[in-house]
Amino acid sequence: MSSADILKGFRDPEHAAALVTAIAEAATEPQTFMEVCGTHTMAIAKNGLRGVMPENIKLLSGPGCPVCVTGNADIDMAIELARQPHVILTTFGDMMKVPGSYSSLSREKADGHDVRVVYSPLDSLTLAEGNPEKHVIFLGVGFETTAPTVALTIREAARRGLTNWSALSLHKTVPEALRALTNDPDVKITGFILPGHVSTIIGSEPYRFLAEEYGVAGVITGFEPVDVLQGIWMLAKQRAEGRAEIEIAYTRAVMPEGNEIAVRAIEEVFEPSDAEWRGLGVIPGTGLAIRPEFSQYDALVRVPVTPPEPRAIKGCQCGDVLRGAVLPFDCKLFGRGCTPEHPIGPCMVSSEGSCAAYYRYTDYGRA
Amino acid sequence: MCLGIPAKIVEEPNDNGMAEVEILGVRRHVSTHMVPDAKVGDFVLVHAGFALEIISEQFAAETLELFRQMEMPGTENLEPLELPELERPAHLS
Numbered sequence A: 001m002s003s004a005d006i007l008k009g010f011r012d013p014e015h016a017a018a019l020v021t022a023i024a025e026a027a028t029e030p031q032t033f034m035e036v037c038g039t040h041t042m043a044i045a046k047n048g049l050r051g052v053m054p055e056n057i058k059l060l061s062g063p064g065c066p067v068c069v070t071g072n073a074d075i076d077m078a079i080e081l082a083r084q085p086h087v088i089l090t091t092f093g094d095m096m097k098v099p100g101s102y103s104s105l106s107r108e109k110a111d112g113h114d115v116r117v118v119y120s121p122l123d124s125l126t127l128a129e130g131n132p133e134k135h136v137i138f139l140g141v142g143f144e145t146t147a148p149t150v151a152l153t154i155r156e157a158a159r160r161g162l163t164n165w166s167a168l169s170l171h172k173t174v175p176e177a178l179r180a181l182t183n184d185p186d187v188k189i190t191g192f193i194l195p196g197h198v199s200t201i202i203g204s205e206p207y208r209f210l211a212e213e214y215g216v217a218g219v220i221t222g223f224e225p226v227d228v229l230q231g232i233w234m235l236a237k238q239r240a241e242g243r244a245e246i247e248i249a250y251t252r253a254v255m256p257e258g259n260e261i262a263v264r265a266i267e268e269v270f271e272p273s274d275a276e277w278r279g280l281g282v283i284p285g286t287g288l289a290i291r292p293e294f295s296q297y298d299a300l301v302r303v304p305v306t307p308p309e310p311r312a313i314k315g316c317q318c319g320d321v322l323r324g325a326v327l328p329f330d331c332k333l334f335g336r337g338c339t340p341e342h343p344i345g346p347c348m349v350s351s352e353g354s355c356a357a358y359y360r361y362t363d364y365g366r367a
Numbered sequence B: 001m002c003l004g005i006p007a008k009i010v011e012e013p014n015d016n017g018m019a020e021v022e023i024l025g026v027r028r029h030v031s032t033h034m035v036p037d038a039k040v041g042d043f044v045l046v047h048a049g050f051a052l053e054i055i056s057e058q059f060a061a062e063t064l065e066l067f068r069q070m071e072m073p074g075t076e077n078l079e080p081l082e083l084p085e086l087e088r089p090a091h092l093s
């Protein structure tokens, strides 16, 4: 498909074409931009945006899918908790099929363990109230968008005086992971397409160090294809003008200061901890551990378990995909042995994982 | 996964901050702890049962249309929306 054909599919094709021309004019030197939000990964793949980029602009997909970046040891921990006879493990649906070292939550459920999908962490409080003889655990996975919802749920559990509910916090925070990516010698990133709804919560300030310490550009952008193009254009323009700043293109949902109530809730309930990211290893300060004041709602304290030694998934390059070192097509299993119907690694399990997005939208062709 | 879905507040939040909203045609109770100023008729972005931010009606409509195009679960039955022209940034016209 030619780039003119691709652009015809846009809601405002003329606007899209004008942006593409502007991007090409601004891209006088080679640039590598990375998106770090699963929904951007899907928007770029689905709309064929790689196909309309000028030669100088390389688009990489990063660790934007919280399910995908959760390490095997953490998934094994959730599985071990689900195996305890007195436990009901509650989770968002996305986590069910994600493989750990030896099993997945959906396999555990099929084996008779009590694993339930909830829409909101608040639903798991209701479940705890209705099952006083059980201990209900909520599996907290997600970035800054999700962390305040779990923080506020922990506070709500305290308000209701619940004694049989706790949370396993596997939450991760985005900005310091971007530092790790910036320091990665294999991937020379010159600009980040920053996540929309994570930034609704934290605003633009926490990314400032990228521009000031590393000279890397950043634009917070929305999810419409033209939003993404606009973000790329703003990045290209910054580079062309020799600027490095954190800009907001998504002013409809993001304010520079973020949502202060949500940030305060995160800080009150959680403290920064070390977290293991698939592909990136342990990044100091990117985890959110439950503070000692709230330890009666911490599953690690309430239901201590020791999962088996983790092991890697054979042949799966999801970790390298997540740090942008390889594209999903480069994995030998991509489309041969690993498909959305029979996924091998988390990047294919999650609908917004890079492998799933590439498989679904790019006909195996290199976009 | 880090997505907020647009919803319309249809009932005043109760003392504990829970409000009834309409979200993709379904009524649900969501927490308005993070948006204490939200009132009936406002549109909010909802994630995991919590309203994250108050948004404009126009943005709510655009976002729902986008999710429909991306085949997000739950949006299968949404009718395509009539959307006003996007505002073209001055530097590109």
Ligand code: SF4
Binding pocket: A315, A316, A317, A318, A319, A321, A328, A331, A332, A333, A334, A335, A338, A339, A343, A344, A345, A346, A347, A348, A349, A355
């Ligand atoms: S295609 Fe499958 S096996 Fe290969 S990296 Fe992606 S998820 Fe892993």
